Amino acid sequence: MTKKAKAYWKENLRYLFMLLMIWFVVSFGAGILFKNILDEIKIGGFKLGFWFAQQGSMYVFVILIFVYVRLMNKLDRKYGYDS
Template sequence: MTDKQKAKAYWKKNLKYLSILLSIWFLVSYVFGILLVEQLNTIRIGGFKLGFWFAQQGAIYVFVILIFVYIRLMNRLDKKFNLDE
């Protein structure tokens, strides 16, 4: 592979990771925490209504996990394409 092809393949893979992770980001905050909040609120976990829990707790936990997953994925990708420093 030439450098140019390599960079292109690397970028394509990066965009794929981004679209998957950002879909989850959208799902836990905008869908679970806002759009479907009433429906989810009929489900209860302990003292929490589920929709309310996502809006005030769950979404934040998922955000943290998403970033650390991305860090791992990209570190591996950097190694694979020999683009790490």
């Protein structure tokens, strides 16, 4: 593996780790760990902890997919892997 390819994959794995940590904090943290604190806030009549567990983590996951695509497009251009 070339030096350029190793740098590319290292940066790619860093992005993956950051995005997965965000998703973990939102899904597990907000939906389970911080549920009691978030349940004091209501959105549309539903407790915020319940909302994150049922809806919010899925919305964040879809947003993170688009963020990942954008980051990877920039990374591909940076290392010359775009076609």
